[in-house]
Amino acid sequence: MTDLTSLSASDLSRLVAARKAAPSEIMQAFFARIARVNPALNAIVAMRDPDELLAEAKAADDSTGGWLHGLPLAVKDLVAVRGIRSSFGSPIFADLVPEADEMLAARMRAAGAIFIGKTNTPEFGLGSHSFNPVHGVTANPYAPERTAGGSSGGAAAALAARLVPVADGSDAMGSLRNPAAFCNVYGFRPSFGLVPSDPVGDSFLHQLATDGPMARCVEDLARLLETLAQPDAANPHSRPWQPYATDLDAAPEALRIGWLGDWGGAFPIEPGILGTCETALKTLTDLGHHVEPLAPPFPAAELWDSWTTLRSWSNAAARAALYDDPAKRRLLKPEAIWEIERGLGFDAMQVHRASVIRSAWFTTLADLFTRFDALVLPAAQVWPFPKDWRYPESIDGKPMDTYHRWMEVVIPASLAGLPTLAVPAGFRDGLPMGMQILGPRGADRAILRLGQQYHRATDWPGRQPPSLP
Numbered sequence: 001m002t003d004l005t006s007l008s009a010s011d012l013s014r015l016v017a018a019r020k021a022a023p024s025e026i027m028q029a030f031f032a033r034i035a036r037v038n039p040a041l042n043a044i045v046a047m048r049d050p051d052e053l054l055a056e057a058k059a060a061d062d063s064t065g066g067w068l069h070g071l072p073l074a075v076k077d078l079v080a081v082r083g084i085r086s087s088f089g090s091p092i093f094a095d096l097v098p099e100a101d102e103m104l105a106a107r108m109r110a111a112g113a114i115f116i117g118k119t120n121t122p123e124f125g126l127g128s129h130s131f132n133p134v135h136g137v138t139a140n141p142y143a144p145e146r147t148a149g150g151s152s153g154g155a156a157a158a159l160a161a162r163l164v165p166v167a168d169g170s171d172a173m174g175s176l177r178n179p180a181a182f183c184n185v186y187g188f189r190p191s192f193g194l195v196p197s198d199p200v201g202d203s204f205l206h207q208l209a210t211d212g213p214m215a216r217c218v219e220d221l222a223r224l225l226e227t228l229a230q231p232d233a234a235n236p237h238s239r240p241w242q243p244y245a246t247d248l249d250a251a252p253e254a255l256r257i258g259w260l261g262d263w264g265g266a267f268p269i270e271p272g273i274l275g276t277c278e279t280a281l282k283t284l285t286d287l288g289h290h291v292e293p294l295a296p297p298f299p300a301a302e303l304w305d306s307w308t309t310l311r312s313w314s315n316a317a318a319r320a321a322l323y324d325d326p327a328k329r330r331l332l333k334p335e336a337i338w339e340i341e342r343g344l345g346f347d348a349m350q351v352h353r354a355s356v357i358r359s360a361w362f363t364t365l366a367d368l369f370t371r372f373d374a375l376v377l378p379a380a381q382v383w384p385f386p387k388d389w390r391y392p393e394s395i396d397g398k399p400m401d402t403y404h405r406w407m408e409v410v411i412p413a414s415l416a417g418l419p420t421l422a423v424p425a426g427f428r429d430g431l432p433m434g435m436q437i438l439g440p441r442g443a444d445r446a447i448l449r450l451g452q453q454y455h456r457a458t459d460w461p462g463r464q465p466p467s468l469p
Helices: 009-017 023-041 050-061 103-110 153-160 178-183 218-228 273-286 300-324 334-345 348-371 405-416 444-458
Strands: 072-076 114-119 143-147 167-171 186-189 210-215 256-259 290-293 374-378 420-428 431-438
Touching (some): 023 072, 023 114, 050 114, 072 103, 072 153, 103 114, 103 218, 153 167, 178 420, 186 218, 210 218, 218 444, 256 273, 273 374, 273 431, 273 444, 300 405
Parallel strands (some): 256 374
Antiparallel strands (some): 186 210, 186 420, 420 431
8 A cells, every 4th residue: 555655745636636545544644654753853843733633634535625635734933824833943932823824824725735733943044953942953864863954954854754745945045955955855945036925024125035845856846836936916026927847847958057066165065065966967967968067156255245244134124123122132042143233233335235246146147147057056065963063163174153154055046046956966874965956047947847857867855764664
């Protein structure tokens, strides 16, 4: 008998539509696996009552709906979900139970998803390691003593452990890409604006973070992206909807791919990561694409300065009110206080200079993409590290000067808002690693098609975690 938890969301959707599997049957299978596996991983938090979930699934047995109809999903705990404890990983909001869904949750609910709980994340998504004082730390399914990454670490771990069939995530500084690499799954950062956010507060100035899909196969990424990427008239960056899953298997013509490696030595990278990615690149060569090593196209130090200025400014804008309240400030993690204080210290011209650097980088990319169809970088600079670390304090002997410097490799895509697909690249000593494939703004369909071709040739997520029951 087929293990329902091992199937993709698309396959489960087809079974439900054909009446070959009932939502209640699927719910029972996933809930049994969650009860068996999740206590050791802590990937799913704020779980709902199992009797309520089963009743909701049984009601779905006799109805029809969207492609997620009756499927059990857990939403990243940076998203407010109606009726489910939504803490954002912060003790300030430890007992918050929203009365309404944010846009992302509402769209998945409208597609038929049954929300079973939340996926774990660091406090306010700060840091690529999923731990917080409300729910604790999330472990890596392939090495439970190590991190699952972040900030979508709970989502990545839940996918790898077959606790959910597909998942949402979000990404400012690699939060869809780092955990995907650490957990041997896919994460897709869409072009900025493609997945609109709730029209609350500023809609123009802060353009770093975006929501996006995570999955064990590219078809699920594309189908969830279709659900999330519906245009919103209240969002000034909203983009037209496209059928991302349609013709996904149409093989792309031979592409020109630039390999950026360690950015000419600017990014310290642990031994074995570049070699793992270069082996994975051979798959693209075997598929008929041309891969060419590429010299650093822009000063890494300038990208870092621009990024850290805009990131701290954004965090200060979002959380200054918490900082201004002494009782709440005492509950903020040190990294949040550091970001807020830096952001509050900038003047308008410092932010402007950061934006000028960002603009120059985008102009450089416009020229690069006349010569290359895609660019490739590792998705992380370190292998999954011990989960009791706060963050890596050095890489191959080089000290890290901030809590997030060890993830510098992800900012070229984030700063420019590029569509970027994190794909599994292989293993070393049982630990997963991935690489990121960047395309020009708006080339989301093309990058997903390349990813589908790569997935058909490799299917790394088919290698399930050996340590799980």
